[in-house]
Amino acid sequence: MSSRDEYDAIIVGGGFYGCLLAIHLRKSGAERVLLMERESSILQRASYANQARVHNGYHYPRSFLTALRSRVNFPRFVADYKECIDDNFDQYYAISKVFSNITAGQFHTFCTRIGAPVEPARPEIRDLFNQELIEQVFRVREAAFDAGKLRQRVIRDLEEFDVAVSLESEALRMIPATESRIEVISLRGGAEARTIAGQVFNCTYSRINKLLVDSGLAAIPLKHELTEMALVEVPPELRKTGITVMCGPFFSLMPFPAQGLHCLSHVRYTPHHEWFDTAGETYRDPYAYCSRVLKVSSFPQMIQDAQRYLPLIKQCRYRGSLWEVKTVLPKSEVDDSRPILLRPGHGLANLTSIMGSKIDNVYDMMDMISIKPPSNTRT
Numbered sequence: 212m213s214s215r216d217e218y219d220a221i222i223v224g225g226g227f228y229g230c231l232l233a234i235h236l237r238k239s240g241a242e243r244v245l246l247m248e249r250e251s252s253i254l255q256r257a258s259y260a261n262q263a264r265v266h267n268g269y270h271y272p273r274s275f276l277t278a279l280r281s282r283v284n285f286p287r288f289v290a291d292y293k294e295c296i297d298d299n300f301d302q303y304y305a306i307s308k309v310f311s312n313i314t315a316g317q318f319h320t321f322c323t324r325i326g327a328p329v330e331p332a333r334p335e336i337r338d339l340f341n342q343e344l345i346e347q348v349f350r351v352r353e354a355a356f357d358a359g360k361l362r363q364r365v366i367r368d369l370e371e372f373d374v375a376v377s378l379e380s381e382a383l384r385m386i387p388a389t390e391s392r393i394e395v396i397s398l399r400g401g402a403e404a405r406t407i408a409g410q411v412f413n414c415t416y417s418r419i420n421k422l423l424v425d426s427g428l429a430a431i432p433l434k435h436e437l438t439e440m441a442l443v444e445v446p447p448e449l450r451k452t453g454i455t456v457m458c459g460p461f462f463s464l465m466p467f468p469a470q471g472l473h474c475l476s477h478v479r480y481t482p483h484h485e486w487f488d489t490a491g492e493t494y495r496d497p498y499a500y501c502s503r504v505l506k507v508s509s510f511p512q513m514i515q516d517a518q519r520y521l522p523l524i525k526q527c528r529y530r531g532s533l534w535e536v537k538t539v540l541p542k543s544e545v546d547d548s549r550p551i552l553l554r555p556g557h558g559l560a561n562l563t564s565i566m567g568s569k570i571d572n573v574y575d576m577m578d579m580i581s582i583k584p585p586s587n588t589r590t
């Protein structure tokens with residue numbers, strides 16, 4: 212093996228988390244950093260196929276910590292990625308009178324406690340909603356990001372910070388190379404390649420356990436959902452508007468700037484199937500499952516239910532769906548929190564598995580990671 216195949220760090224997975232980690236490591240002094248991505252470009256999977264909401268805390272009344280971290284990260288993300296941000300729309304959170312886990316009064320108090328701007332919506336906005344089902348509508352401050360622009364920006368940053376990027380390169384498994392180094396065996400252009408690094412970061416999100424299990428390591432308990440978000444053209448009255456009905460089995464309609472459309476998700480109909488990775492049980496590859504399973508859109512059910520709260524929504528025109536596997540920690544089921552999973556030394560020394568939770572709290576990951584000085588024990 213030539214010395215060119217040795218790195219200080221290898222990051223497997225070119226989503227937003229893997230890319231930002233690669234840049235962070237270069238900025239922190241790692242000289243040779245390799246980013247391995249199985250697709251032909253970065254940010255093709257969950258970092259593209261998501262709701263594009265830059266969270267500002269409102270979504271998480273049941274997890275104060277997640278809400279507060281969003282509040283801290285929101286201004287930073289909006290400033291750092293200014294050219295990728297769309298905040299040229301009004302964002303409203305409506306509180307349902309039925310089945311809601313929160314009242315309008317509690318929501319207002321919660322926003323005040325986390326310091327998030329909140330005010331009653333103007334009467335003409337309130338009138339868009341079914342007054343029998345909606346208790347109160349609040350105008351808030353959130354933004355959307357353009358996932359296409361974010362991809363271009365990250366490509367430029369990877370170049371600027373001289374990260375080696377290997378596209379169409381799928382990590383198959385990892386084995387110890389020496390006591391302190393790991394060998395990553397990958398498939399590149401149909402041939403097996405071998406690369407060694409002092410530290411390996413597994414940033415493959417829904418597929419974290421695929422790499423672990425194929426390397427003979429134990430799976431981390433995770434919950435997966437096959438999700439659908441409908442892309443729609445909204446009627447003119449909703450064009451410069453984002454709407455979320457809280458807090459329970461309701462829906463969100465957000466601008467999706469990357470396609471100039473809106474994205475409709477519904478707590479009940481966006482998840483199609485769910486399953487758990489449990490150590491010792493047969494493993495299911497989320498990507499293989501997502502690509503081969505029969506996908507029948509739940510858009511009709513989403514619209515049917517959402518129009519009870521917001522009658523105008525029935526004028527939305529369906530333009531297609533984004534399908535992706537969403538992965539969360541099992542504990543998030545209970546309190547809807549979104550902590551980052553960071554698992555150092557899981558099965559192999561110098562291997563860290565990281566699962567992003569939201570785009571904007573990538574900063575929380577960077578605060579937790581530093582590069583170790585290069586080891587002298589190279590093979």
Ligand SMILES: Cc1cc2nc3c(=O)[nH]c(=O)nc-3n(C[C@H](O)[C@H](O)[C@H](O)COP(=O)(O)OP(=O)(O)OC[C@H]3O[C@@H](n4cnc5c(N)ncnc54)[C@H](O)[C@@H]3O)c2cc1C
Nearest residue numbers: 224226227228249257258261262264382416567568569570
């Ligand atoms: C339906 C849905 C809605 C969401 N809504 C929001 C939202 O509104 N706002 C928000 O902030 N967050 C949202 N999220 C969460 C957000 O999308 C994720 O937290 C974030 O994208 C995770 O980034 P990542 O880099 O960890 O994952 P990914 O972007 O999925 O990156 C993982 C990468 O690893 C690559 N890969 C996988 N296996 C291998 C391998 N063996 N070798 C090489 N490469 C590999 C993949 O191709 C992929 O590029 C949502 C997620 C979903 C699914």
